[in-house]
Amino acid sequence: MRVPAQPDGESDEVPQLRAAEYVRMSTEHQQYSTENQADRIREYALRNHIHIVRTYADEGKSGLRIAGREALQRLIRDVEAGTADFQMILVYDVSRWGRFQDSDESAYYEYICRRQGILVVYVAEQFENDGSPVSTIVKGVKRAMAGEYSRELSAKVFAGQCRLIELGYRQGGPAGFGLRRALIDQRGLMKGMLARGEHKSLQTDRVILVPGPEAEVATVLRIYHWFIDDNLSELQIAGRLNxxxxxxxxxxxxxxxxxxxxxxxxxxIGNNVYNRVSFKLKKTRVINPAELWVRKEGAFEPVVSPELFFTAQGIMRARLRRYSDEDLLERLRQLYQSRGLLSGLIIDETEGMPSAAAYAHRFGSLIRAYQKVGFTPDRDYRFLEVNRLLRMMHPAIVAETEAAIRAIGGSVYRDPATDLLEVNGEFTASLVLSRCLVMESGARRWKVRLDTSLCPDITVAVRLASSNESALDYFLLPRLDFGESKFSLAELNAAELDCYRFDTLDYLYGMAARQRLRRAA
Structure with missing residues (x-):
């Protein structure tokens, strides 16, 4: 491509910048395909005399984190190693770079590129990524919006899945031995069976579980009878089947x-159970307590009778009760000494050992059982214990707040699904617990995460003491002043933050108090 001749009569070719393109298509969000992104990127490159020399493509990859996004990881490695043969990276928009839940992580990967002299350009955005104050502010907002979109979508999807579970429909996962997945239409009429790996094609179709082939159903019944009538262990039953x-x-x-x-x-026995394990937004996998499970009884045609099933559960509970705490720990200690390490899988596959779930039930968690026999996992799992305590504390604090508001004459309604409080029909309040993190220097920090999807008028951030077992103080945060979903608190904060801090919740209760007015003459 040439430009008009220069005043001295000479003509030069327009120098072309070398660029790499990065495209991503998420399995959750199929709004743009990688081909559509590449078309827009190449149009931009053509207009701006840019030569695309390399393509990095993550197809079917979530943008919530960099793990699993091999193309982006390879791009960052090439940039850091100094082997990148390009001067800029063209991306469709900020969300294609990533929907990181921490917007600073998105900025960090871009900073790695900029530090090596490589500019990241978002071709479909309305701002120039030139480092100006305006572009920095807009880009920060876009990053936060990209992450918030995933959070809101996660909450909506979870609510929808719970609703479908309560209606008796299957949500994900293989059927299991002796069962099959059946496809039904919106009127409940059978359309056919789904093979392993197959999915429904229509949004209005639903999936249910039905009994599998007669031979498999008969084998399931044999497993129950061997366990109940013949008193065989799970390992002995497995040996027979094999x-x-x-x-x-x-x-x-x-x-x-x-x-x-x-x-x-x-x-x-035909029950539909959901939310036993949570893995939202690609974060830590959490085993939920039974009260958080979503259950629909009698959703499917049963394979075994309830009497048979609950008899088996009674045998398992009785088998567990035969062991004292000392017996359980001694067996776990011997297993640790013989294997050199412990895990739930090792415990479950060892003959003569109670199940991993039994240890978790008896001692509160597997980690606590490990600690009692002197085993320390490679990872630090103490945060799981803290999170478990927080889940136990939160309902008590919400109930205490409800009672205090009613005691002073106020009215309060608590949404059972979200714990959002509606006070006197005038304002809403959400209570969040912020655990204390003790740094290596001894300083304390608190990360406050606001549930912006609920849009409460006031968020009560309960800052916990160092032990994370009791409240230290409270921050009353109005929504109008706090638009971000999370921020950090130190022991000493700026005045504009500290003005929201209170030693008790008396100020909140004062907002809810009702005063009797004297009738005018």
Whole structure:
């Protein structure tokens, strides 16, 4: 491409910048395909005399974190190693770079590129990424919006999934041995069976569980009778099945844990249970307490009778009660000495050992049981204990606040699904607990996460003491002044933050108090 001749009569070719393009398509959000992104990027490159020399593509990858995004990881490695043969990176928009829940992480990866002299350009955005104050502010807002979109979508999807569970529909996961997934239309009429790996194609269709082939159903019943009538252990039952050449639903040999799954999963009596484990926004996997499970009883045609199922559960509970705490710990200690490490899988697959769930139930968590026998996992799991305490404390603090407001004459309604409080029909309040983090220097920090999806008028941030077992103080944060979803607090904060701090919740209660007015003459 040439430009008009220069005043001295000479003509030069327009120098072309070398660029790499990065495209991403998420499995959750299919608004733009990588091809559409590439088309817009190449149009931009053509207009601006940019030569694209390399393509990095993450197809079907979530933008919540960099893990699993091999193309972006490779791009960052090339930039840091100094082997990048380009001067800029073209991206469709800020959300394609990532929907990181911490907007600083998005900025960090961009900073790595800029530090090496490589500019990141968002071709579909209305701002120039030139480092000016305006572009910095707009880009920060865009990053926060990209992360907030995922949070809001996660909350909506979870609510929708819970609703479908309560209506009796299956949500994800393989059917399991002795069961099959069936596709039904919006009127409940059967459309056919789904093979492993197949999914519904219409939004209005639904999936339910139905009994599988007669041979598999008969095998499930045999497993229950062997366990109840013949008093066989899970490992002995697995040995029988393997000797007969019967495989699991995955075509693999049976093990102690796969037999235990058949004996303990409520789907075999037709119950639909959801939210036993949470893994929202690609964060830490959390095993939820039973009160948080979403259950629909009698959702499917049962494979075994409830009497048979609950008899098996009674045997398991009785088997657990035979062990004292000392017996359980001694068995765990011997297993640790023989294997050199511990895990839930090792415990479940060892003959003569109670299940990992039994240890978690008896001692509060597997980590606590590990600690009692002197085993320390490679990872620091103390945060799991703290999170467990926070989940236990939160309902008590909400209930205490409700009672205090009613005691002074106010009215309060608590949404059972979100714990959002509506006070006197005038304003809403949400209570969040902020755990104390003790740094290596001894300084204390608190991360406050606001539930912006609920849009409360006031967020009560309960700052916990160093032990994370009691409240230290309270921050009353009005929504109009705090638009960000999270921020950090130190022991000493700026005056504009500290003005919201209170030693008690008396100020909140004062807002809810009702005064009797004297009738005018």
């Amino acid at each position: 000797a007969e050449g019967i495989g699991t639903d995955l075509g693999r040999e049976w093990s102690r844990s796969t037999v235990n799954e058949v004996l303990t999963n409520e789907k075999y």
